[in-house]
Amino acid sequence: MIRFAGVACLARIATAAALAATALAASGAGIAPADRRSGYAMMAPETRRMQDDDAENPGMLWVLDGRPLWTARPAPDAASCAECHGDAETSMKGVAARYPAFDDGAGHPVDLAQRINRCRVLRQRQAPWAGESRELLALEAYVALQSRGVPIAIDAGPRMQPYLRDGRAEFERRRGQLNLACSQCHEDRWGLHLGGSVIPQAHPTAYPIYRLEWQSVGSLRRRLRGCMIAVRSEPYDAEAPQMIDLELYLAWRARGMTFEAPGVRP
Amino acid sequence: MPGALAHVVPPKARRGEIVEVKTLASHVMETGYRRDINGIAIPRDLVRAMRCTYNGEEVFSAEFHPAMAANPYVAFTTVATESGTLDVEWTGDNGYRATASARLEVE
Numbered sequence: 001m002i003r004f005a006g007v008a009c010l011a012r013i014a015t016a017a018a019l020a021a022t023a024l025a026a027s028g029a030g031i032a033p034a035d036r037r038s039g040y041a042m043m044a045p046e047t048r049r050m051q052d053d054d055a056e057n058p059g060m061l062w063v064l065d066g067r068p069l070w071t072a073r074p075a076p077d078a079a080s081c082a083e084c085h086g087d088a089e090t091s092m093k094g095v096a097a098r099y100p101a102f103d104d105g106a107g108h109p110v111d112l113a114q115r116i117n118r119c120r121v122l123r124q125r126q127a128p129w130a131g132e133s134r135e136l137l138a139l140e141a142y143v144a145l146q147s148r149g150v151p152i153a154i155d156a157g158p159r160m161q162p163y164l165r166d167g168r169a170e171f172e173r174r175r176g177q178l179n180l181a182c183s184q185c186h187e188d189r190w191g192l193h194l195g196g197s198v199i200p201q202a203h204p205t206a207y208p209i210y211r212l213e214w215q216s217v218g219s220l221r222r223r224l225r226g227c228m229i230a231v232r233s234e235p236y237d238a239e240a241p242q243m244i245d246l247e248l249y250l251a252w253r254a255r256g257m258t259f260e261a262p263g264v265r266p
Numbered sequence: 267m268p269g270a271l272a273h274v275v276p277p278k279a280r281r282g283e284i285v286e287v288k289t290l291a292s293h294v295m296e297t298g299y300r301r302d303i304n305g306i307a308i309p310r311d312l313v314r315a316m317r318c319t320y321n322g323e324e325v326f327s328a329e330f331h332p333a334m335a336a337n338p339y340v341a342f343t344t345v346a347t348e349s350g351t352l353d354v355e356w357t358g359d360n361g362y363r364a365t366a367s368a369r370l371e372v373e
Binding site: 053056064065 | 337
């Protein structure tokens, strides 16, 4: 009897393992390139129009603030962004679509906000801007605007591989009291509804975004934090390595898709 | 000065044509009814009014109230009469003032 129970128990474990393997395979397969869609495609026509028209896109208010931050010196003895990088319209074209990227000085991948703050600390000798601060988001939005229409192109070379792998593991790991992985919603159930909202595929094509819910521009980190809290897990710190790995994996997953910052999302 | 944007669509128009003016102002539009996580009331901070002049003549004005979204977007139409500028001015609580202007060419 005891032996029988043991066998039944093992059988159950085997079934569970088989189910888990199927789930992993389904998630691991990802979304076929032809089926990939930006969150833009799933928005209401009014919201799409808001993003398309620069006269209506509130993200342009951040771009407006970002332009002088690019050209003006942060201090009389510190070079401005423009003094080293020149005209952003040419020098920054396509740059945001390549981030997160490996930073030789840091020895690990950094996202665009970290890249801006590293320049600010190491080259301009200024205090870094706080995460989600108006200045940081404004300069990020201004730089990101220059990559509008450019395909996302993430370096997936050998030195990026461990970080991409970690990012993917984060994406597929169940977390929080709801015990949900990112992939369960954004790969297995995209297009369905969660409450009244369509579940998008989680492609970071438009960051920084103006999110109507926030009434403000915010970063991908802020968005990820929102999702982590929503599944009732402890969110990572904004600059935790896991957060950057996740940003990196998501950007790599969206490789080839058109960059559309500053986006508008519901 | 806080950021604000104004666009005229189309920027070049025939005399007598109806053009649309689209405006955005950077503002939190704090209602004064909300409380922070410690239960302390967040003071009201609103844009109270906006005004648009076309070559000095007022063509549109509006009063703003709570329950309007942050970074308010206002669009209105006017008739293109002569080439010139549309100057928009927003005023509000705590000495808020923002301006934006757009050029309109009339053929």
